[in-house]
Amino acid sequence: MNKDCIIICESIYNGNTYKLAKAMAQTLGCEIISSAKALETDLSIYKVIGLGSGIYFGCHHHGIFEVIEKMDTSNQEVFVFSSRGNPFLGKYHEPIKKLLLQKGKTFICDFSVRGYDETGPFVIVGGGACGKPDETDLKKAQRFIKKTLPEYCVSDFYDLVKPKLPVKDGCVNTYTVKLNGSYILLKGDIVTINHSLCIGCGKCAAVCPLRLIEINNNKALTNRELDCTLCKLCIANCRERAIHLHYNWKNAINVARRHGKKYSLKQS
Numbered sequence: 001m002n003k004d005c006i007i008i009c010e011s012i013y014n015g016n017t018y019k020l021a022k023a024m025a026q027t028l029g030c031e032i033i034s035s036a037k038a039l040e041t042d043l044s045i046y047k048v049i050g051l052g053s054g055i056y057f058g059c060h061h062h063g064i065f066e067v068i069e070k071m072d073t074s075n076q077e078v079f080v081f082s083s084r085g086n087p088f089l090g091k092y093h094e095p096i097k098k099l100l101l102q103k104g105k106t107f108i109c110d111f112s113v114r115g116y117d118e119t120g121p122f123v124i125v126g127g128g129a130c131g132k133p134d135e136t137d138l139k140k141a142q143r144f145i146k147k148t149l150p151e152y153c154v155s156d157f158y159d160l161v162k163p164k165l166p167v168k169d170g171c172v173n174t175y176t177v178k179l180n181g182s183y184i185l186l187k188g189d190i191v192t193i194n195h196s197l198c199i200g201c202g203k204c205a206a207v208c209p210l211r212l213i214e215i216n217n218n219k220a221l222t223n224r225e226l227d228c229t230l231c232k233l234c235i236a237n238c239r240e241r242a243i244h245l246h247y248n249w250k251n252a253i254n255v256a257r258r259h260g261k262k263y264s265l266k267q268s
Contacts, residue, residue, distance in 0.1 A: 077106045170223055
């Protein structure tokens with residue numbers, strides 16, 4: 001878990017902004033908390049704080065402003081994000097930027113996309129910006145974080161592995177990567193689990209639809225990674241950000257080939 005960053009989010013309508021917060025948190029490997037919890041948290045320990053909510057009557061949720069009011073005047077980096085019904089962002093972020101500057105914070109950048117809105121005149125047409133934020137928006141949110149805060153993003157140490165071994169059924173390849181005098185143990189290729197981060201909580205094993213992941217000696221492991229459907233549920237549920245998926249077009253096509261005749265998740 002990234003202890004340098006935290007995201008504070010209020011998403012009380014359709015969960016639009018929380019989707020953005022979740023995509024950003026996965027990229028940073030950090031925690032998401034509500035404004036109420038933030039008021040009970042010592043925020044001075046974080047180097048980077050993300051503040052986001054839907055836009056309500058032209059500005060962020062009041063809870064976000066209460067959090068800023070509580071902040072001390074130490075120099076921290078802050079980014080702001082939102083989802084909105086209006087096609088244009090306009091000056092919606094200006095009040096929160098002004099308050100942050102008054103607190104002596106370093107405002108990095110901001111991000112906003114449209115979110116599904118079924119209030120006011122949008123009720124007549126069944127809602128505005130239906131389906132937003134969509135997958136494209138979530139990927140934009142992740143790119144925003146990678147561009148703005150690259151030094152805080154989750155590292156994929158598998159990129160440092162050379163050479164890589166062939167992937168075979170019934171076994172898992174093991175790699176050791178040396179970085180800054182420390183050794184990082186990686187298990188697997190398509191489903192790569194960083195055993196230096198994994199705490200063996202079992203959440204990845206519990207959510208995997210095909211039960212490909214098991215806990216062995218308090219660490220997650222899979223010997224059937226060629227059967228992985230690339231659904232990414234394991235990644236989404238790993239608080240330690242210890243899992244990465246690696247695949248190319250051949251691996252993606254192989255999913256259909258290996259599972260094409262199945263009619264149930266229970267089939268082995």
